[in-house]
Amino acid sequence: MTKQNLIHYIYGIADNALILGQRLSELCGHGPTLETDIALTNIALDLLGQTRSYYQYISNLTTDGSTEDDVAFLRKERQYRNVLLVEQPNTDFAYIIVRQYFYDVFHYMLLQELQLSKDVNLTAIADKSIKEVGYHQQFSGDWVKRLGDGTSESHDKTQQAVNDLWVFTEELFHLSNEDKIVVDSGHGINPKSFKDQYFNKISTLLEDATIKVPESKYFQKGGKDGIHSEHMGYILAEMQYMQRTYPDMKW
């Protein structure tokens, strides 16, 4: 395993936290109640904090002096390795919650495994993050139940969100060839080991929430290989605005 392989692998985790954190930060001030605003912002802050830990590690691994911000803001779209799920827009509160839940459950299982990695830096980040993510999945799970089993309007909106976002779940378990090298070396982890568990868990909760689990076997992927949805360009245009407009300045 080369250092480059490892960096590539870490992007595959860290970029999810960045892009989901970015999506959630769009919402601050626009949620259904002050209480939910504050809660979702906490989740965004957790994710961005995790992003920083990963990027700081990457910055230590590189020899070209890249900082966490260079890593966050100066890559091209194709170099971001987040999954398509997290870049999906904040269509409505049902999408926001379902997107969160689909990601949180995966994220938690991933961190459980990552705690066993050979890489002490990654285990340290996982140890810290897993508590945060444990809370995220409770929060989003609670909300899926409330929206799914709430009113008929909320049920329909939730079903719609589940149907639309379901196609992005499979990609969570995708590994690139480089990822496989890192997994084989014992530094990375193979998410396939908990794939069944993942689908069992979310299906059980969806049923609990009176939501039908989609039967579709057609899935979308590409984000992990840097081939994103059309949304990604806009996310980056906004996120990188300052860095691109005023290159090489300190803020």
Added chain:
Amino acid sequence: MKKNWPLWEVFVRSKNGLEHRHFGSLHAPDAEMAIKNARDVYTRRKEGVSIWVVESKYIKASNPDNNAEMFDPADDKAYRHPTFYDLPDDVEHM
């Protein structure tokens, strides 16, 4: 349907060994959410280790109009306090 989230009172224990103290209130649809919201609203700077919530409508309060009858009679019961009793200064450990 027009039904708003009820108001809850939040009590937080800052650390073990201390009592729960009233921190404020918030709105939530049910107890589970009230605890979560309280966690996010009132303990985001690590202010607590335990949270109680109770729907505000269940709190029964004494009526301040009756404060005279309620609380003033305790005013002149100085014998409930240690300073009421005269002891020589050289008596120790008491």
Added chain:
Amino acid sequence: MSTNEIKNLEEIFEAKIARDEKIEPKDWMPEKYRKTHIRQISQHAHSEIVGMLPEGNWITRAPSLRRKVALLAKVQDEAGHGLYLYSACETLGISREELYEQLHSGKAKYSSIFNYPTLTWADIGAIGWLVDGAAIINQVPLCNTSFGPYARAMVRVCKEESFHQRQGYEIMMTLCNGTQEQKDMAQDALNRWWWPSLMMFGPTDEESTHTAQSMKWKLKRKTNDELRQQFIDQTVPQADILGLKIPDDNLKYNNDTGHYDFGEIDWSEFWQVVKGHGKCNKERLNARKNAWENGKWVREAAMAYADKQHQRKTKQTG
């Protein structure tokens, strides 16, 4: 109650406040006290949540991860402060929904400063430095105000807000130590935010209608003009450290008074914005209305779920 009885109660009430005793929600209070407090506390709460918007505007574009989390945490705090203040207001017998309604219908006011646009990153620095700076000056005395729930909310708010101004000043500092372009950006932000910040203290004492009564109830400890002067006196040296110029040619230290003299405030602009004709009045209000209206089905869903759960439980045990 007879007029005499009420008068008697009012005297006892005023004496209590004069002795620095707190008024608690269930205590008897004159109707005017209740109304004034609902108005002021809710206006304060509205300002917090409308105030989230101009800054929230820059969270997704913050230039570094460190700045992004700091700004996000700050805007989140403002949501928290709005929440504390609405809660304090609710103890006076009005619901948050009613208060929102007053905001959305335009009946209730909020601080006009938030009707100005945030155009560059430096505006985030300027807001933290100037707007939060002015807010702190307004708020610190309120920690001792006569109405207990308001005073307690303000203690919490002031404690949490201590990082907000530093956050803003640090942004300005970084810009002023940066490239010429960054310095210009900082100066431009100061130019645009200076005068509106001075207006945050409200009309001059001669024009202000509420001051005397508010002083008595400890809603105010100093007059608008005194607070404004305090703000100017403490901010000018801070601008000097940054190497920025306050956009006021008449600003000059007065050796006799020990204060800065300053130029005429454009009150016609102040009243224009207060009356709803600032650059962003419509956007701000619409953003709040949309958030509330779009969230309706979410709030209803959660209540419906809670009802169902309750019924299920009663069935089980019953």
